[in-house]
Amino acid sequence: MASEGVKERAHKPFLSMIISYAASGGSLVIGSAAQLLTFAILARFLGVHEFSVFVAITAVANIAVHLCGLGAMECLVRRVARDRGMYPQMLGHNIILTSISGVLLVLLGAAVLPFFFTLSPDPAANVAVITLMLVTNIIFVRVIVLAEQIFLAHSNFASANKVVVGFALARTIAAALACIAFGVATVASWAVWQFVCHVIVALGCWRAVKGLGRPTYGIVREELPLGLYFSIPFILRAVRQNADLLVLSLVASAEVMSSYSVARRMLESSYLSVEALNRLIYPGSAKATAAGLHHAFERVRKVLFAATSISIAAAVAVFVLAPVLPYLFGKDYVSLVSFVRILCWVVVPLAMWSVAMEALGASGHHPARALVMGLGSVLGAALTAWATWYAPPTGTFISFYVIETAMVIVSWAVFLRFVRRDREQAGAASLSTGVVHGG
Template identity: 75%
Template sequence: MSSEGLTESRGYKPFLPMILSYVASGGSLVLGSAAQLVTFAILARFLGVDEFSVFVAITAVASIAVHLCGLGAMESLVRRVARDRAIYPKMLGHNILLTAASGLVLVLAGAVTLPFFFALSADAVTNFLVIALMLVTNIVLVRIIVLAEQIFIAHSDFASANKVVVGFAAARTAAAALACLVFSVSTVASWAVWQFVCHVLVAVACLRAIKALGKPRFRIVREELPQGLYFSIPFILRALRQNADLLVLSLVTTAEIVSSYSVARRMLESSFLSVEALNRLIYPGSARMTTSGLHHALQRVLRVLAAATVISLAAALTVFLLAPVLPYLFGHEYVSLVDFVCGLAWVVVPLAVWSVAVEALGASGYHAARATVMGLGSIVGAGIAAAASWYAPPTGTFVSFYVIEIAMVVAAWSVFLRLVRRDRERAAREFQAESAYGN
């Protein structure tokens, strides 16, 4: 039983099936996260601080672009298909068209621009091709693989979604181990080829897995274009915010600090996966429950908030306690790593708290409000993070992280509760109007 079986009934017995689903979903994300961490550690060790810092920088650029690839069409697919599965062929075609068009533009733009900033080869043509290959891998192919996962979630097939997550992470770890441990790959240029082949194989497997769900009907669903942009723009701005500090640190500090900080950030992202596992289970059911108003899901969201808070505290404590072990995994040349991980570990708590509110806004279709909260928070946050990292690196970077995320908690929940009140008042007026008409 998956999330669609959850109702607003009192007590926690209705949540028992959800807990079982969460254990499975959360377990898959934890396994996937562990595999990603091992992959990151292998690359950090064998590429070395200098090459690894370049790899991190290009990956950071791709992580911004991947949110723009598809123009937010994946969320539209999950939300619409969760409510009506008959629309799946149309929404799949919508996704394929937007992913192909936007992916082509993003890869070409990046391949032309990034060679001016990064030199992965002394030969200009080779440098262009390697960067283009990395962009295709980390933007288009990643988007295809994640789309397969989201398609299964839209159909409430969480077991298959979990397989995609674990399989993708395991494939990357195997590729890194084979490339570095067996074939002694030690440059970003060489790793780019291995990474591309790995992603192609996983993407082909994902496409075969979703084939049985139906063929796409190629058309643009025009009413979902603004909704998709509202959904994707906040993530783009947030990715910009998250990389503003890395950019500034690369200008004012050493490659070791940039590399150690990027690993600490990856640890933070990994710890948040425990909350993401909960959010992705909740989303389809919340989309159905909020069809007639956000207020119908208030109790559900508050329960999710309580669960997310407990889960994030446990995740933060686990990362904090395990931090001293990391130099043995990543290498002792990352001398700042332990302090950085301990400093960022607790950011996951406010991050989890505000993510519950914005996920509820997204599931209910309030993408304009959601985009406003996340967009403004990211724009202001980018300025704060950049200024703090410039004037007081790296301490200012960590302080700005907490300031930004706590401010996001206040903003996200203020907007959420205001819209709940508005929907409840509107429903009351409609009920009164219907009653008066009936009399």
């Protein structure tokens, strides 16, 4: 009887993890499906020219949003996961950095982007619309994601999942109402709908987290460099992710460009199944690595196996379902199915190296993580741009596989190096303590 009780208790954490992952993965899949539907609605109703401008400005905002907050959200998850008492201080730290950096980024974008994009013939209206889009896609997106991260830091995965699903569904509903019900056909008109949608979701999120405690305003100085180390790789990665789109727009037809951008969106969506695992594992990894990365080695090895299996399943699913996409986006996307089927397998090496980088982040080894991801993004952007220019779009696809495979090798080499270092330091400290006590 006793042994049966022990087995039952041993199975409970595993069962709880499976249930949590199913909920986390399900929320991200639902959110991804909603985003894809939103993308399709806007692509159909805005038209080629308006939609291309919308995607371009959104791409700029996607780069800026990683800089907004200076990486403070990761610090919140890591510190609060280890010590709940740090929440008020880390929340205040986030609010200050998000507000200051967000305003500066919006002002910079509002000053520069009107020279490249025209959303209205009236110069003042053009600046106003672009500013509205930047506020929406930088500041309000950051506030909504912050609410999700707050719940993750408290291991409240159910509420975090509700934020993800609610945000995605709200955008889909807004796009359907704007384009289908009210006939919105310009980016300038959609910008207003998008802004209102984000304000409503942000207010709902802020109300949801109020009960967790009030912020204590102040800068946690030791977290500033770690936050920058964490955010810079994502900024560089965002630049790399847009290098192919920029060059392809110069050397390929509109159909190839459009089909490729949708294929890229499908790749990002398929990675969400792995991201669901990483976001679930991160708080626990932060606790497990508090005394050294080597304490979580077995945990990370199991996560690698799980992430690889999940990514293969996701790639197979995308490959099989690819022929359905033209019915959603339209028959004009002639190359869409072949592009998606070529690109879908990139998610496997992407998942493999992300596990190592997430483990380094959870353990606080942000400089090494930033170096690997930063150099990978810089060199990757250069290789992708050159390959795309030299042989579009074949060179683009080849560059993806070369870059992601190289990232797997380098990421795990660095991870294993830090595991050995932490293990050696722990052994030396243990030996030193034994000598002192023996003496």
